[in-house]
Amino acid sequence: MPPASEKIASLRHLLDERFPCVPRHAGRVLPTEISALDHVRGGLPLGAVTELVCSQPSSGGHLILARLFALTRAQRQRAALIDAADCFDPESLPKDDLVHVIWVRCQTIAQALQAADLLARDANLRLVCLDLRYASSIDLRKIPNSQWYRLQRAAEPADLALLVLTPHACVPSAEIRFVLNHSHTLASIEEERPVLTSQLEASVDRQRRSIATAG
Numbered sequence: 001m002p003p004a005s006e007k008i009a010s011l012r013h014l015l016d017e018r019f020p021c022v023p024r025h026a027g028r029v030l031p032t033e034i035s036a037l038d039h040v041r042g043g044l045p046l047g048a049v050t051e052l053v054c055s056q057p058s059s060g061g062h063l064i065l066a067r068l069f070a071l072t073r074a075q076r077q078r079a080a081l082i083d084a085a086d087c088f089d090p091e092s093l094p095k096d097d098l099v100h101v102i103w104v105r106c107q108t109i110a111q112a113l114q115a116a117d118l119l120a121r122d123a124n125l126r127l128v129c130l131d132l133r134y135a136s137s138i139d140l141r142k143i144p145n146s147q148w149y150r151l152q153r154a155a156e157p158a159d160l161a162l163l164v165l166t167p168h169a170c171v172p173s174a175e176i177r178f179v180l181n182h183s184h185t186l187a188s189i190e191e192e193r194p195v196l197t198s199q200l201e202a203s204v205d206r207q208r209r210s211i212a213t214a215g
Helices: 004-018 035-041 061-074 108-120 137-141 145-158 185-189 193-198
Strands: 048-054 078-083 101-105 127-131 163-167 176-180 202-207
Touching: 035 176, 035 202, 048 061, 048 145, 048 202, 061 078, 061 127, 061 163, 061 193, 078 108, 101 108, 108 127, 108 145, 145 163
Parallel strands: 048 163, 048 176, 078 101, 078 127, 127 163
Antiparallel strands: 176 202
16 A cells, blocks of 8 residues: 555645646736726736725715626626625616625624635635725724735635725735725716716825736
8 A cells, every 4th residue: 555645646646637726927907997997007906905995975986896796797707795884785786787796794894804804715706895985993993904914815815806995094915005085976976877987086095016016
């Protein structure tokens, strides 16, 4: 009988042949087709955390979620929305744009972070959105930095885009931080959603050079 080490080596060789690893390259992104976001890297970086700061009410966070869900649906990719305040209204979007979305309804930030830590490790997902827009500044400050870096490490091997929506900058592990500074006016209600999305303006508050220049 061959020793255990030889059995393990044979098993690894068999797995490598049947399930070859697809190499992941720095710089891969999930294109959003939103010029306010794509002009930096061409999309949301995969295997990384992106922070979207919605500093004003009605600044475009919901528009971006709607676009991302429609895009991933069209590309037959799976997505997840972690709703920290249980305030997402599914009736606000076409039903077909949500059939591929896992909607996790939470009552606390702690629950939302636990769900994010779990889903960020799911290789079947291409996009995970953690919506913390309605969290208080006090609660956000209580989140230890180690929790954010844990989420970053979880997203890396899963090769997914992890988007965190916040009311102010608070994610130290973010590869890119976009800031939406302008609220839509009452007149914007008359505009179609694609038009409003194309008009979004986002400033870049942070971009980690280590990833941006990796090749």
